[in-house]
Amino acid sequence: MRNLCCLILLLFALSSAPPLRAADPEDKVVGLLDGLLFFATNDKVSEVTEEMQEAAATLDPKLMADLRLRLAKAFPEQKNYQLLGRHTQNVLQQYESWVVPSKDLCLKIDSRGPTADNGIKLHVQLWQEKKVLVKCDAVLKPANPVFIGGPNWRGGRLVFVVVQK
Amino acid sequence: MNQNPNQPSQEEALTRFIDGEASVPQPSLPPEWLTEKAAAQQVGNLLRAHLPAHQEPPSEEFFVSQLMQKIAEESPQLAPISNVIAPSFWSRFRVWLAPLATAAAVLVVGGVVLQQKAATTEQKLAKMTTIGSRIQAYTPDPKVSASLKFDDSAQATVINLVGLEAVPDTQEIKAYNVASSRASSPGAPQQFFAANDPTKLLFVMFPGQDGAPAIHELH
Numbered sequence: 001m002r003n004l005c006c007l008i009l010l011l012f013a014l015s016s017a018p019p020l021r022a023a024d025p026e027d028k029v030v031g032l033l034d035g036l037l038f039f040a041t042n043d044k045v046s047e048v049t050e051e052m053q054e055a056a057a058t059l060d061p062k063l064m065a066d067l068r069l070r071l072a073k074a075f076p077e078q079k080n081y082q083l084l085g086r087h088t089q090n091v092l093q094q095y096e097s098w099v100v101p102s103k104d105l106c107l108k109i110d111s112r113g114p115t116a117d118n119g120i121k122l123h124v125q126l127w128q129e130k131k132v133l134v135k136c137d138a139v140l141k142p143a144n145p146v147f148i149g150g151p152n153w154r155g156g157r158l159v160f161v162v163v164q165k
Numbered sequence: 166m167n168q169n170p171n172q173p174s175q176e177e178a179l180t181r182f183i184d185g186e187a188s189v190p191q192p193s194l195p196p197e198w199l200t201e202k203a204a205a206q207q208v209g210n211l212l213r214a215h216l217p218a219h220q221e222p223p224s225e226e227f228f229v230s231q232l233m234q235k236i237a238e239e240s241p242q243l244a245p246i247s248n249v250i251a252p253s254f255w256s257r258f259r260v261w262l263a264p265l266a267t268a269a270a271v272l273v274v275g276g277v278v279l280q281q282k283a284a285t286t287e288q289k290l291a292k293m294t295t296i297g298s299r300i301q302a303y304t305p306d307p308k309v310s311a312s313l314k315f316d317d318s319a320q321a322t323v324i325n326l327v328g329l330e331a332v333p334d335t336q337e338i339k340a341y342n343v344a345s346s347r348a349s350s351p352g353a354p355q356q357f358f359a360a361n362d363p364t365k366l367l368f369v370m371f372p373g374q375d376g377a378p379a380i381h382e383l384h
Contacts (some may be wrong), residue, residue, distance in 0.1 A: 018206060028348075037340055054342040058360055070319040085340025088360060090347065092348065097347075100357060105381050126326075131376040133329065134311050136302040138322055142314075148324045150333040153338065162379040 028112050031091040031120045032165045033140065035099030036058075038071065040078035041156030055086035055101070067145070067161060074147050078156060088165070091120060104129060105150055105158055115139055117165065126150065126160060140164045211235055223293075339382070341367050 035061070056064065068081045085101030091111050100106040105128055112121035119141035126133045126148055139144050142164045150158040179198055183205045207244040301325060309328040332338070335380045344360040359365035366383050373379035 032345070033333055037338075039338070045193070049340070051340045054302065054359075054361055055340065058342060070321055074205065074316045074319040074321055074323045075325075084338055087343035087357075088345050089343075090345045092347065092359050098355065098368070098378060100343060100368075100378075100380070101340060103341075103368070103382065104336075104339075106378060106380075109378070109380070125376075127378060128329075130373065131310065132305055132376075133325055134302050134324060136311075136313075136324060138324075140322075145259060145318055146322045146324065147316075147319070149326055151326075151329040151335075154332075154334045158332065158338070 016060050019140040027095045029090040029095045030114060031140075033089060033091060033099070033109075033120075034161075034165060035087040035089060035101050035107055036067070036083060036161040036163065037101040037105055038067075038129060038159045038161060039082045039083045039153070039156055040075055040159050041080050041082065041154070042078055043155060044080065052082070052084055056083045059083065059086060063078045063163070070145070071159060071161070075146070075159065081159070084158075091122070099162070101160075105160060107162065111155060112137070115141070118142060119144075121149070122142065124162070147148060208236075343367060 033065075034116070036055075054062055064083065072079065081143055086121045087099050087101040089097050089099045089109075091097055091109060095110075097109045098106060099109060105126065108125040108127060110123040112123055119139050122138050122140055123136070124138060124146075125128065125135050135148065140146055140162060145164070146162040148160040148162075150160055166291070180199065181203045182198055184264045285314055302313050303309050304326070306328075309326055310324045312327065314323055314325075315321075342360045343357050343362060346357045348355045355370045357367050357370065361366055368380050371379040373383065
C-alpha cells in the first residue's frame with residue numbers, strides 16, 4: 001500500500017510540470033527577470049566575445065559586483081565569474097517564457113503566481129540543448145536570486161543565474 | 166424411438182440375431198452386427214471351455230471380472246486391467262491446484278515487480294528535495310542529482326547539479342544579449358531580438374519534441 005502511494009505521488013509529481021503552451025500576446029506580465037549565464041573558473045577568461053562585452057556592458061555594475069560576491073560564496077570552488085550571456089525576459093501570467101542567454105543552456109519558466117513580498121513563484125526547467133537537466137519549483141525574490149550550478153566546461157563550470165528586477 | 170410398438174427395436178433385433186433366434190438376410194446385415202456376433206461367439210466359447218457346464222457363475226461381478234481377466238490373458242496386445250493406475254491424490258487435485266498455483270505465481274511475480282517499481286519510485290522521490298516550501302527539484306537523468314539549499318551567506322537559492330556530463334572543451338558556448346520576447350500569436354515561433362538593437366533578430370525558437378526548444382540562429 002505504501003509502495004502504491006509512492007508510485008501515485010511520483011506520477012503526480014511528474015505530471016505536475018505544466019504542458020508546453022504557446023505564448024499568448026495578450027497574456028499579462030507578472031514580473032521581469034534577468035537570466036544570466038556565467039562561466040565560473042579559477043583561470044582568467046582570455047577570450048571575450050562581442051556578446052560577452054555587450055551583456056556585461058548593459059548590466060548594472062553594482063549588480064554585477066554583488067552577484068559575483070554571492071556566486072563566490074555559493075560556489076567557493078571557483079573564484080572568477082565571467083558573464084557570457086544575458087536575457088531580460090518578462091514573466092507571463094498564464095503562459096511559458098523562455099530565458100535564453102545562450103543557445104547551449106536555457107531556462108523555461110512558468111509563473112505559479114506572486115508571493116506576498118513581491119516575489120514570484122516559478123516552475124523552472126533548465127535545458128541543455130534537447131535535454132532537460134532539472135525541473136524545479138522556486139520562489140524568486142528581488143533580494144534572493146536563484147543560482148543553478150550546471151555542467152563543467154574548460155576546467156570551470158557554467159552557472160545559470162536568475163534575478164528578479 | 167420405436168415408431169411401431171409391434172416391431173422389435175434395433176437393439177432387440179441385434180440381440181436376437183446374436184442369439185441365433187432370428188435369421189436376417191445376409192445382404193441387409195449391417196457389418197457391425199457380424200462383428201458383434203463373432204465377439205459374442207468368442208466369449209461363449211471361452212465360457213464353455215473354462216467353466217463346467219453345471220456350474221453357474223457365483224455372481225455377476227465375479228463373472229465379469231473372470232471374463233475380463235481371461236480376455237486380457239488371451240489378448241496380450243491390450244493393456245492389462247491391473248496396469249490401469251488409479252488416480253493419485255496429487256493427480257486428482259492437480260486440475261484444481263494448477264490454476265491456483267498459476268494465480269499464486271502471478272501474484273508473487275507481480276508483487277516483486279511492484280516492489281522494484283516502488284523502490285525506484287522511492288529513489289526518485291528521494292531526489293525530490295524540499296527546503297521548506299521554497300523549492301522543489303527533479304532531475305530526469307538518474308545519473309544526475311540536485312542538491313538544493315538556501316545559502317544564507319549568498320542570500321540565494323542554490324541548485325547544485327551533480328553528475329552532469331561536461332560540455333566538451335572544443336565546444337564554443339554560444340551566448341547572446343537578448344531583449345524580452347513573446348510570440349506574435351499563439352503557437353507561432355518566438356523571435357528573439359538583440360537587447361541593444363530591437364531590429365536585430367538573433368534567433369527564432371520553435372517548440373520541439375517533448376517540450377525541447379529548437380533554436381534557429383540568424384546571427
